[in-house]
């Protein structure tokens with residue numbers, strides 16, 4: 098259920114805004130500004146940009162007498178919306194020593210105050226834009242943590258975002274087993290109730306051949322067998338483009354893995370730890386997910402297969418609200434689908450394209466999703482840092498096939 102269905106719009110707004118700030122509580126002032134890659138953003142920028150979104154699409158056009166806090170902010174915190182002006186270059190977000198962290202929080206308070214006034218007497222026609230702004234901020238809550246993981250993890254000191262985790266005995270993940278689905282003509286896509294992005298619509302009919310889907314995502318332990326079997330040295334397992342990128346970048350394991358004498362370790366938001374063999378493998382590119390599936394004699398699911406299976410069995414795994422911030426071993430019986438939502442985003446073999454009959458939103462918000470529908474692959478199911486009220490089985494995430502920054506993993510599929 099979306100948060101705006103469960104609560105009033107104002108209450109949902111305040112809760113989501115406070116959640117973003119709560120996630121930043123453990124940070125030092127220095128942590129807010131680092132940008133260790135052109136593709137990741139500093140935390141400070143995320144906090145300002147989500148405020149800019151409400152300012153640009155709700156306050157400036159619809160709140161009489163709204164005053165900008167600073168005339169430069171519409172430029173500094175525009176991500177990619179050409180319809181509302183020139184965006185500040187993405188790769189230079191880490192150059193912004195000003196506004197300070199305190200000034201960014203003051204900017205948030207300025208926007209929150211104006212939004213609270215607007216929400217008290219909101220025109221019904223604006224509800225979809227407010228809901229989009231809230232879901233946008235939830236997307237950035239996930240990005241705050243995944244970008245932070247890279248920004249902190251790039252430091253050889255491997256600083257932790259959260260306190261060391263308690264030593265717990267992890268249960269053994271059940272399975273995996275393969276569950277059969279009949280296929281045929283099925284309906285996919287969102288048709289309500291509640292909020293969904295434009296790219297999940299319209300609901301439409303698709304034909305599926307009978308297929309099988311693994312009961313849970315692939316674990317770290319299973320993935321180490323692929324590495325041990327020279328998975329990263331065998332060209333025959335890889336798509337040509339993936340093999341080229343593997344060589345260029347020297348990939349030998351998933352992002353954040355480090356080999357030590359006693360075995361594999363990985364960097365987590367709690368610091369560096371021995372690999373948990375029972376937890377789902379994360380931070381795989383599409384190419385790695387695909388090569389692993391080929392090594393296993395399986396394949397990646399299509400997004401339609403994934404959604405059809407998930408709709409019948411939408412089990413929850415670890416999500417942001419659990420406060421764990423890393424995938425956990427599956428718990429449950431082996432004869433149903435486990436960890437459908439949460440833990441790791443699951444790569445599908447579907448390229449990110451418009452659904453039949455797709456129309457982008459009117460106006461500037463039409464730039465939200467539609468213009469990215471090329472050269473990216475669809476991922477499904479959310480991750481351990483996706484807010485629970487944000488994800489659903491029709492949700493389409495998308496990234497270029499070489500992307501490894503998100504908690505992205507793999508669930509195997511096979512033909513029958």
Ligand SMILES: [Fe+2]
Nearest residue numbers: 146176233237
């Ligand atoms: Fe954004």
